Amino acid sequence: MNEEQRLQSSQVKASPSEKKPEKDYSQYFQSVYTPPSLKDAKKRGKEEVSYFDNFKIDPRFENLGAGRKFYIRTYGCQMNEHDTEVMAGIFMELGYDITDSVNDADVILLNTCAIRENAENKVFGELGHLKPLKLEKPDLLIGVCGCMSQEESVVNKILKTYDQVDMIFGTHNIHRLPEILNEAYMSKEMVVDVWSKEGDVIENLPKVRKGQIKAWVNIMYGCDKFCTYCIVPYTRGKERSRRPEDIIQEVRHLAAQGYKEVTLLGQNVNAYGKDFDDITYRLGDLMDDLRSIDLPRIRFTTSHPRDFDDHLIEVLAKGGNLVDHIHLPVQSGSTSMLKIMARKYSREHYIELVRKIREAIPNVSLTTDIIVGFPNETDEQFEETLSLYKEIGFEMAFTYIYSPREGTPAAKMVDNVPMEVKKERLQRLNALVNEYAAEAMKAYDGKIVEVLVEGESKKNPDVLSGYTAKNKLVNFVGPKSIIGKLAKVKITTTKTWSLNGELLEVVSGQEVGV
Structure with a gap:
């Protein structure tokens, strides 16, 4: 790591033995951490993306884990699961052994999700459960990482309330795990290492993959869509794509190891390559190149209708090892609601996109995500969602009641939809989802x-x-x-x-x- 990178990072130390004063902790983040700001975040693009392909464990830390075990609990999406694989790889290179029991662990990490309030509450609840274990084993290290760590309000809450936590680090600096662990061991104080810098892509990170059949391959990081309800652009940062040669090499290596399926990951996966300024190369080009690899199945998630271009459809239609299942989140069937959500497409645009996909891939299976009970959602707007579901004929959907996230524009909106109405709408939607799922399955009878x-x-x-x-x-x-x-x-x-x-x-x- 060069000196410029080190200056982008800092440790905040708060003694766990002292009672935390009720004060503003923002002073700690003046050069390191910035709370979510739509205005500031939309100025992205000027910062150059830096690529580093020389990751290696500093010789000082090579035996840091000798005789010690680690445990990682993962919350949330496939991206978090993949981050856990990377952290597990780093732990193993440090000499740690893996354990599936918190009681046997010398280091416990909670890799967190910030997408919904319930996900955050689970983490705080787990921290409470771990406190007696920390009292029993004072040398145990407890860490919070992942998306929650990128939220200033969460960091402040942990600093004030959860003195059993030894370290907090964000999504942009997982590669600094050896330094963070060493600092936690040496100082015996809470170490906060959160970067606001978003422009780095670190290659050659070690991984301990979950299983030997399916693998996840991250092809890009971050999201620039700024849907009004979503915290991801703030917790995961700006869109930045890995270089195609690095991705292709990784997939070839997985095929050689005998993996049968690879899922390409990105918060907004089909925006891949938009940030390249030296080549014209998008997700369709990548998928076309990956078709030639001797691997049975390749899929990707999660895509945004706004970036699903004609070239990608053309490539997917070639088939082969490119699967004919597409997860295409719609969120709402109402154009007016989509506008409030800042999804940047209309109901009509979505329907036309599906028409193009089905024309090119007649047997395609479509699944989606839908939010109900968004602030001020009317009965008419909800009915439009039901009608769109029927018109498209989705085979499955992940459905959610809207959960406000602090720092997003939607959190400031007036919400006049009572919870009982939200729940009733979710039940109606789920009944429709179940009906269409069962109908889609019937087509397989005897096949x-x-x-x-x-x-x-x-x-x-x-x-x-x-x-x-x-x-x-x-x-x-x-x-x-x-x-x-x-x-x-x-x-x-x-x-x-x-x-x-x-x-x-x-x-x-x-x-x-x-």
């Missing part, structure tokens, strides 16, 4: 599908389970030896959220089917 076998069923160890390319869960009886392989399964029973079938054969080679 032969290709399943990537992931392991034993969660409900029955004598049953295997896996997913089709369209992301449908399939359960069937078969030998454990085919876990990690592709199998042909004939569907015998359809349910709302899963399919039952009988094993026909194991697919040879890297052949790709339905």
Whole structure:
């Protein structure tokens, strides 16, 4: 790490043995941390993206974890899961061993999510549960990282209330974990290491991947969309894309290791490449290049309708190892509500985009995200969401009641929708989602599908389970030896959220089917 990078970071120390005074902690963040500001954040673009591909463990820290164990609890999205894989890789290179029990751990990290209030409350509740363990084991290190750590209000709350926490670090400086751990051990005081600098991309970070069948590959970081309800642009920073050669090399390496499926990750994944100023290269170009890799399945998440261009559709239509399942969050079926959400597209634009996708990929499976109960949502606007769901014929949706996030524009809006109305709307929407999901599954009755076998069923160890390319869960009886392989399964029973079938054969080679 060069000196300029070090100057971008600072440690805040607060003795856990002293009672925290009721005071303003903003002084600690004058050069390091800035609270969410839509006005300031929209000025992004002037800061140059710096690429670093020489990550390595400082020799001073090589045996830092000798005889110690780490535990990471992950909340939230696939991006957080992938960040956990990176942190686990760093821990292992430091000499730590992994444990699945907080009671055995010498370091406990909570990798947090800030997308909804309930997610934050779970973290604060877990910190409360860990306090007795800290009293029992004074040398235990407890850390909070991830998206919550990028919120000034959260950092202030931890500083004032949770003196069992030893370290807080953000989403932009995971690569500094060795320095943060060392500082926590040396000082025995709370270490806060949060960067407001958003422009770096760090390559060659070690990873301990979860499983050996599916892998996540981060292709970009951050989001510049600034939907009025969303905290992500503030917690994850500006959009910055990894270089295509680094991504392609990583995917090739995963294919060589025997992985069968790769999911490309980004907060706004189909904005990939928009920030390049030296080449014209977008997500469609990347997907086209990845098609030639000997890997059965490649998918991506999460996309934004605004950036889903014609070239990407053209490439996806080529098929091969590019799956015919697209998750395309709509959030609302009302143009007026979409405008308040700052989604930057209309109902009509979304419908036209789906028409283009289906024209190019007739058998595509579409899923989505929907928010109900947004501030001042009317009955008419909600009905438009229901009608859009029927018109598109989504096969599944993640549905949510709006949760205000401090620092976002929507948090300042007057909300005149009573909670009982929000809940009633969610129930009506979920009933529709269930109906359409069950109907979509019925089409598989008697069909032969290709399943990537992931392991034993969660409900029955004598049953295997896996997913089709369209992301449908399939359960069937078969030998454990085919876990990690592709199998042909004939569907015998359809349910709302899963399919039952009988094993026909194991697919040879890297052949790709339905």
